[in-house]
Amino acid sequence: MTDAGAHEARYRAAAIDLLAVLAYGELSAFQRLAADSAMAPTIDDAAALAAMASAEHRHFTRLRDRLVELGADPEEAIRPFVDAIDGFHLHTAPSDWLESLVKAYVGDGIGTDFYREIAVVLQPADRALVTDVCEDLGQSAFVVTTVREAIAADPAVAGRLALWGRRLVGEALSQAQRVAAERDALTEFLVSSGDTTSIDLAEIARMFNRLTENHTRRMQSLGLAS
Amino acid sequence: MTDAGAHEARYRAAAIDLLAVLAYGELSAFQRLAADSAMAPTIDDAAALAAMASAEHRHFTRLRDRLVELGADPEEAIRPFVDAIDGFHLHTAPSDWLESLVKAYVGDGIGTDFYREIAVVLQPADRALVTDVCEDLGQSAFVVTTVREAIAADPAVAGRLALWGRRLVGEALSQAQRVAAERDALTEFLVSSGDTTSIDLAEIARMFNRLTENHTRRMQSLGLAS
Numbered sequence: 001m002t003d004a005g006a007h008e009a010r011y012r013a014a015a016i017d018l019l020a021v022l023a024y025g026e027l028s029a030f031q032r033l034a035a036d037s038a039m040a041p042t043i044d045d046a047a048a049l050a051a052m053a054s055a056e057h058r059h060f061t062r063l064r065d066r067l068v069e070l071g072a073d074p075e076e077a078i079r080p081f082v083d084a085i086d087g088f089h090l091h092t093a094p095s096d097w098l099e100s101l102v103k104a105y106v107g108d109g110i111g112t113d114f115y116r117e118i119a120v121v122l123q124p125a126d127r128a129l130v131t132d133v134c135e136d137l138g139q140s141a142f143v144v145t146t147v148r149e150a151i152a153a154d155p156a157v158a159g160r161l162a163l164w165g166r167r168l169v170g171e172a173l174s175q176a177q178r179v180a181a182e183r184d185a186l187t188e189f190l191v192s193s194g195d196t197t198s199i200d201l202a203e204i205a206r207m208f209n210r211l212t213e214n215h216t217r218r219m220q221s222l223g224l225a226s
Numbered sequence: 227m228t229d230a231g232a233h234e235a236r237y238r239a240a241a242i243d244l245l246a247v248l249a250y251g252e253l254s255a256f257q258r259l260a261a262d263s264a265m266a267p268t269i270d271d272a273a274a275l276a277a278m279a280s281a282e283h284r285h286f287t288r289l290r291d292r293l294v295e296l297g298a299d300p301e302e303a304i305r306p307f308v309d310a311i312d313g314f315h316l317h318t319a320p321s322d323w324l325e326s327l328v329k330a331y332v333g334d335g336i337g338t339d340f341y342r343e344i345a346v347v348l349q350p351a352d353r354a355l356v357t358d359v360c361e362d363l364g365q366s367a368f369v370v371t372t373v374r375e376a377i378a379a380d381p382a383v384a385g386r387l388a389l390w391g392r393r394l395v396g397e398a399l400s401q402a403q404r405v406a407a408e409r410d411a412l413t414e415f416l417v418s419s420g421d422t423t424s425i426d427l428a429e430i431a432r433m434f435n436r437l438t439e440n441h442t443r444r445m446q447s448l449g450l451a452s
Contacts, residue, residue: 027273058280
């Protein structure tokens with residue numbers, strides 16, 4: 001295999017990994033948000049969460065179609081990431097409506113920030129696809145309003161939700177580390193693919209700073225200590 | 227109020243009831259199917275159930291929009307039906323993937339048959355909307371294939387699923403009776419609206435026959451005794 005051919009093969013493997021983990025993330029988010037919408041206090045609230053869930057399902061479909069275009073079997077491509085993402089949801093099952101809203105905003109927020117960050121290693125069309133499916137689905141406005149109102153009505157809620165936000169980040173990081181440890185090829189491609197778009201270690205440190213800053217900003221916008 | 231005005235007001239109240247119960251049925255079906263898709267053995271199976279769920283969400287949105295057009299508050303219009311539909315799902319929570327498939331096909335089937343039957347009292351545009359959102363979403367082909375394969379692999383499954391199918395119908399009938407008893411105006415409009423489209427008691431008997439026949443046919447297509 002030529003050098004260019006080897007690089008192309010490594011790119012394809014890394015792109016499939018990235019799109020696959022994101023695809024399963026979207027499918028799981030769809031399942032959880034849809035189920036959580038049954039906890040909504042009103043039909044309007046349920047409809048708002050259900051609309052977010054449906055958007056996640058459309059994202060999943062686009063990512064799965066792209067995996068097929070790349071010649072991957074979505075089933076096989078996704079399998080390595082199922083335990084990590086299922087584990088995240090198993091450890092962060094919301095116990096009420098407000099926890100499900102904070103999860104939809106803070107949990108999905110740190111996830112989509114992360115995917116957008118690492119999408120810089122992808123070629124333009126795939127990068128655009130990732131950016132697109134990671135766009136805010138209107139969670140911000142709806143969740144921020146509802147959570148702030150709940151805290152205004154009962155300030156004690158803020159302490160519990162702040163703890164919940166920290167737990168979401170802790171679980172997300174722990175599962176991300178698990179994926180990084182298990183998917184050597186992906187991690188290696190990200191940090192040392194050798195072309196101009198690869199992420200070096202200093203950039204990884206800056207990336208974690210940005211993720212933390214954005215997370216803090218989201219918690220603040222909810223009126224929660226991070 | 228003129229006779230025509232009184233009839234129009236009764237029509238509007240009955241149409242809002244019908245569209246509202248169907249809207250909440252679709253929203254609930256969306257929530258349950260999406261959650262059930264997490265029990266799927268493969269990503270392809272999960273994707274198939276998720277696609278059905280998303281279609282139910284689109285139906286919910288169309289029905290809610292029509293309620294708003296009719297000048298109804300969807301929240302208020304839907305409230306009277308929440309307990310009955312939540313009760314149905316509470317008593318028919320699938321314990322595994324096959325039960326969720328049979329519910330998606332047999333349970334939704336008898337529901338959509340019923341809505342289509344009573345939609346004959348609606349004016350053409352509303353009747354078309356109901357017929358449209360009650361269309362088969364591809365459940366038949368997918369569910370029939372999967373359930374028949376499961377029975378071929380383990381014939382003992384058939385007995386358990388046949389019992390499950392009977393329970394689904396029993397719960398659906400019991401909740402439908404509850405709605406009929408509580409919504410006098412709707413029931414009365416259906417059976418005695420006095421115009422050519424009302425349903426007389428003989429017709430109701432024939433309707434129940436048709437519902438039973440269709441149910442039996444669906445159970446048979448799955449390879450199950452009804």
